[in-house]
Amino acid sequence: MTETTIMRSTALGGRFSFELLGTDPGSLARRGRIETTRGTIETPVFMPVGTQATVKTLHPDEVLGTGAQIILANTYHLMLRPGVELLKDAGGVHRFMGWDRPILTDSGGFQVFSLAANNKVTEEGVTFASHIDGSPWKMTPESVIDLQLAFGSDIMMQLDHVLGLPAERPAIQDATERSARWLERAVAAYDNRSGEATRSVLFGIQQGGMDADLRVWSARTVGSMDVAGCAVGGLSVGEPKDVMNAMLEISTPELPANKPRYLMGVGSPEDLWNGAERGIDMFDCVLPTRAARNGALFTPDGRITITNRKWQTHHEPVDPSCDCAACSRFTAAYIHHLFRAREVLGLRLASVHNLRFLARQMEDIRAALDSGTFRGAAAAFHDRYRPVANRNTAHDHPRGAVRS
Amino acid sequence: MTETTIMRSTALGGRFSFELLGTDPGSLARRGRIETTRGTIETPVFMPVGTQATVKTLHPDEVLGTGAQIILANTYHLMLRPGVELLKDAGGVHRFMGWDRPILTDSGGFQVFSLAANNKVTEEGVTFASHIDGSPWKMTPESVIDLQLAFGSDIMMQLDHVLGLPAERPAIQDATERSARWLERAVAAYDNRSGEATRSVLFGIQQGGMDADLRVWSARTVGSMDVAGCAVGGLSVGEPKDVMNAMLEISTPELPANKPRYLMGVGSPEDLWNGAERGIDMFDCVLPTRAARNGALFTPDGRITITNRKWQTHHEPVDPSCDCAACSRFTAAYIHHLFRAREVLGLRLASVHNLRFLARQMEDIRAALDSGTFRGAAAAFHDRYRPVANRNTAHDHPRGAVRS
Numbered sequence: 001m002t003e004t005t006i007m008r009s010t011a012l013g014g015r016f017s018f019e020l021l022g023t024d025p026g027s028l029a030r031r032g033r034i035e036t037t038r039g040t041i042e043t044p045v046f047m048p049v050g051t052q053a054t055v056k057t058l059h060p061d062e063v064l065g066t067g068a069q070i071i072l073a074n075t076y077h078l079m080l081r082p083g084v085e086l087l088k089d090a091g092g093v094h095r096f097m098g099w100d101r102p103i104l105t106d107s108g109g110f111q112v113f114s115l116a117a118n119n120k121v122t123e124e125g126v127t128f129a130s131h132i133d134g135s136p137w138k139m140t141p142e143s144v145i146d147l148q149l150a151f152g153s154d155i156m157m158q159l160d161h162v163l164g165l166p167a168e169r170p171a172i173q174d175a176t177e178r179s180a181r182w183l184e185r186a187v188a189a190y191d192n193r194s195g196e197a198t199r200s201v202l203f204g205i206q207q208g209g210m211d212a213d214l215r216v217w218s219a220r221t222v223g224s225m226d227v228a229g230c231a232v233g234g235l236s237v238g239e240p241k242d243v244m245n246a247m248l249e250i251s252t253p254e255l256p257a258n259k260p261r262y263l264m265g266v267g268s269p270e271d272l273w274n275g276a277e278r279g280i281d282m283f284d285c286v287l288p289t290r291a292a293r294n295g296a297l298f299t300p301d302g303r304i305t306i307t308n309r310k311w312q313t314h315h316e317p318v319d320p321s322c323d324c325a326a327c328s329r330f331t332a333a334y335i336h337h338l339f340r341a342r343e344v345l346g347l348r349l350a351s352v353h354n355l356r357f358l359a360r361q362m363e364d365i366r367a368a369l370d371s372g373t374f375r376g377a378a379a380a381f382h383d384r385y386r387p388v389a390n391r392n393t394a395h396d397h398p399r400g401a402v403r404s
Numbered sequence: 405m406t407e408t409t410i411m412r413s414t415a416l417g418g419r420f421s422f423e424l425l426g427t428d429p430g431s432l433a434r435r436g437r438i439e440t441t442r443g444t445i446e447t448p449v450f451m452p453v454g455t456q457a458t459v460k461t462l463h464p465d466e467v468l469g470t471g472a473q474i475i476l477a478n479t480y481h482l483m484l485r486p487g488v489e490l491l492k493d494a495g496g497v498h499r500f501m502g503w504d505r506p507i508l509t510d511s512g513g514f515q516v517f518s519l520a521a522n523n524k525v526t527e528e529g530v531t532f533a534s535h536i537d538g539s540p541w542k543m544t545p546e547s548v549i550d551l552q553l554a555f556g557s558d559i560m561m562q563l564d565h566v567l568g569l570p571a572e573r574p575a576i577q578d579a580t581e582r583s584a585r586w587l588e589r590a591v592a593a594y595d596n597r598s599g600e601a602t603r604s605v606l607f608g609i610q611q612g613g614m615d616a617d618l619r620v621w622s623a624r625t626v627g628s629m630d631v632a633g634c635a636v637g638g639l640s641v642g643e644p645k646d647v648m649n650a651m652l653e654i655s656t657p658e659l660p661a662n663k664p665r666y667l668m669g670v671g672s673p674e675d676l677w678n679g680a681e682r683g684i685d686m687f688d689c690v691l692p693t694r695a696a697r698n699g700a701l702f703t704p705d706g707r708i709t710i711t712n713r714k715w716q717t718h719h720e721p722v723d724p725s726c727d728c729a730a731c732s733r734f735t736a737a738y739i740h741h742l743f744r745a746r747e748v749l750g751l752r753l754a755s756v757h758n759l760r761f762l763a764r765q766m767e768d769i770r771a772a773l774d775s776g777t778f779r780g781a782a783a784a785f786h787d788r789y790r791p792v793a794n795r796n797t798a799h800d801h802p803r804g805a806v807r808s
Contacts, residue, residue: 053741057748082716082741090719090737098733312486315494329502333494337457337486344461344748 007258011201011228016154018229018260018281024374028252028279031369034260036154037199038094038102041069043260043281044365046272046358047104049289052077053097055355056289057347060099065325066352067359070101070154072284075147076108076115079137080130084150092152104155104284106264107144109205110233113162121161123178141185145193145202153200157231158186160205165237172209179207179233180221187226201228203262209234210243212250219254229260232280236265241274248278255279269298269361270387273378276365288358292350295339298357302386306350311336324356325349411662415605415632420558422633422664422685428778432656432683435773438664440558441603442498442506445473447664447685448769450676450762451508453693456481457501459759460693461751464503469729470756471763474505474558476688479551480512480519484534484541488554496556508559508688510668511548513609514637517566525565527582545589549597549606557604561635562590564609569641576613583611583637584625591630605632607666613638614647616654623658633664636684640669649678656683673702673765674791677782680769692762696754699743702761706790710754715740728760729753 007020015037022031034041048055048063049072055063063071073093078084082096090096093103109126112119116128116137125140141159148156159182161175183204190202204222208214222230232251235244248263255261262282263275272283288298295306299319304311306318317327318335326335326349338346361381368377411424419441426435438445452459452467453476459467467475477497482488486500494500497507513530516523520532520541529544545563552560563586565579587608594606608626612618626634636655639648652667659665666686667679676687692702699710703723708715710722721731722739730739730753742750765785772781 052745052747053738054745054747054749059749059752081745082737086717086737086741089717090735096735096738096741098738313490313493331494331500333486333490334457334500334502337490337500341456341458341485343456343458344751345458345463347748348463 009228009256009258015199016201016228018258020258022369024277024369025372026375027277027378028249029276029365029369029374030257030279030281031366032260032281036102038100038154039069041102042366044272044276044362044369045069045282046362047072047282047284048355049074049284049286050097050099050103051286052081053093055351057293057344057351058289058355060097062325062348062352063099063355064101066355067363068101068355071099071103073097073103073105073151073153074108074111075105075144075151075157076111076139078105078151079108079147080132084147088150092150094152102154103152104203104262105148105151105153105157107148107157107159108139109144109157109160110162110264112139113164121178123181125159125182126161141182142189145186145189149193149198149200155229156190156200156202158183158202158204158227160207160233162207162234163209165209165239167209169209169211169214172207172211173214176207176209176214176218179205180218183222183225183227191226203227203229203231205231205233205264206251206255207234208247208251210239210247212247215247215251216254219251223254223256223259227259229262229282230255231262231264233264235263236267236271236285241271244271245274245278248275248280252279268387269358269385270382272358272361273365273381277374277378288354289351292354293347295346295350296354297335297350298354300384303388306332306335306346307339318353319357322353322356322360324353326353326356413632413660413662419603420605420632422662424662426773428681428773429776430779431681431782432653433680433769433773433778434661434683434685435770436664436685440506442504442558443473445506446770448676448680448766448773449473449686450766451476451686451688452759453478453688453690454501454503454507455690456485457497459755460697461748461755462693462759464501466729466752466756467503467759468505470759471767472505472759475503475507477501477507477509477555477557478512478515479509479548479555479561480515480543482509482555483512483551484536488551492554496554498556506558507556508607508666509552509555509557509561511552511561511563511609512543513548513561513564514566514668516543517568525582527585529563530565545586546593549590549593553597553602553604559633560594560604560606562587562606562608562631564611564637566611566638567613569613569643571613573613573615573618576611576615577618580611580613580618580622583609584622587626587629587631595630607631607633607635609635609637609668610655610659611638612651612655614643614651616651619651619655620658623655627658627660627663631663633666633686634659635666635668637668639667640671640675640689645675645678648675649682652679652682652684659683672791673762673789674786676762676765677769677785681778681782692758693755696758697751699750699754700758701739701754702758704788707792710736710739710750711743722757723761726757726760726764728757730757730760 010017032043119128160179204227208218260281263280314332368374414421436447523532564583608631612622667684718736772778
């Protein structure tokens, strides 16, 4: 595929753009590029999660060294601790945490509904009690824009109404429609409060549960609004993987082709390939770092458990084909020892390895799209990689990353 | 002070030497240099502790970046986990942990008496139960030489008989004399099993509790043996600091001037200056990394507690005069946030800072000795630095680093 721009979108102020560089003839997969004032992001891309203004256990330079182009932080968490005023005084979240590349902040909608106590939704917004100290808080579509502008986020997410599953259709429809109304207010607030003066852009979030009609309606609604990108929320929350794939297949074609599409809370190596195949450009998940801290390391054949006896005397890297900072310097036997001895360096090496593994998947996906070999590359990946299970787990959902 | 060698000692095989480069006219302080096959060590030197083949929370490159010239590991811990056979298969402890500079291994005598259960001393050695799984183990003066040779340690410590305090004089005398007999056996075992074929050298350990006569006797005895260096054990175990200083003043002059002197389990910034002033060349302690993990950071004015409210909005480095990787990149407010949010990166940044602080103390001490200004430099340090307490705490003893 030659690199020519097929489509392009530019957000307010011209400081954020997305170029669609190519599409795969045999699937919905796309190759693209996001330009921000803090750097270029080649897509499809996986974004490591730094919920509390730190990618757990890692130094920003180590995160960068894994090939990360953009990371996440979380508005709910940052609002509660260290707080927006402190972050403003610190010069924004980038400066606070020593990361000068792009940052996407999730709105915190998911955390309010999954983590905080006493959450109560009205049309105005949501009230809840902090999971840290029980203090009362409120979020509205407008206030989360204010917060994210204050953080200096490069990509801001709208506040959405997230439902716990299982839920009845009327409840899903109600939340999906409310999320759409909240997006209208978010767009108005963004326009009103910053307009072209900021380099932060706003993404909307498609909802709709596992209901095909609502998904399509939500995709069209979000896609019709003045947003820089469209996220797909409410998936990877416990449904079987073929259900998630079906939801993507019916809804991503309804999203505007000239804007980036972000599948929230995904994921596992197989889901990155599956999502890219279905037209997704951006992914995030706590899975690689959380799994790492539990001793689960990715390899081309599937996850391994480093604490297993078989690794105790394995004086070779975990994955000889891996170029990560852990595999290129330390043996599986050493990492096994560190986990057995409960040493922090083990968590670090495992986290670096897993982030690099996912970054390499994305590099492989992009290279395959560039060379027109995506179908074969995807088949080769799936042929070899053995997934843990055929069901997404809410546990791995990035937006539930609270205690990760 | 011009750099000429005043005295020199060379251990068996000629692969380890100590040069005494200068002495301070106003104190017992000495400037020296140790040459090993894995690198040069400028003395006085502080050695970070990597009990379980990792300096807690840190990557070997980070340890090196603090200015560390040599690190410690612990025979008791490595014997139990990962075990000597595994370390042999790994190519030695250096290769296992990715550290190619010198490593000193403590014999584990201290851990057997402070950590293991059911320890029982006979003239032959000591039996005990592992603190990990209760399994029965035995150490003899000869077996710890074998273990440390198998690890590939650059500097090996003899097995010594360590007493809990308080103890009666007959018990102290008995343990001190037994330690001396065990050193004779260690020297014979070393001579017998490796001789000139190894690059590992053996240090003896002076004991004697807080008894001046026993200290002098032990110093003379250890000093008369064929060892590459002489350690001072059994101090910094809870006694007042002036008692420790008095013990050093009476016993270091009894040690051979042409061999390095190593004060075990020290220490705090003030104790490094005090020890150097009393003729000590080498120090080690878990204090900098353990204190760091508890949020206590060294500054030229004393320790600060990073979790205190006053640091929450301090958007400057913890110590503006510090050149460590934490202070040169992150603010106190960020490190405060990381500790409050229980994020691992906080432990790392604090550990890097404290190790660098101690390395800088040693650089200052060496520079002052080189320029003949030790007395003034020491006074300037003590004038500004406010110690936490005037008593050593057994808690900080490096040889008790088990759970650090």
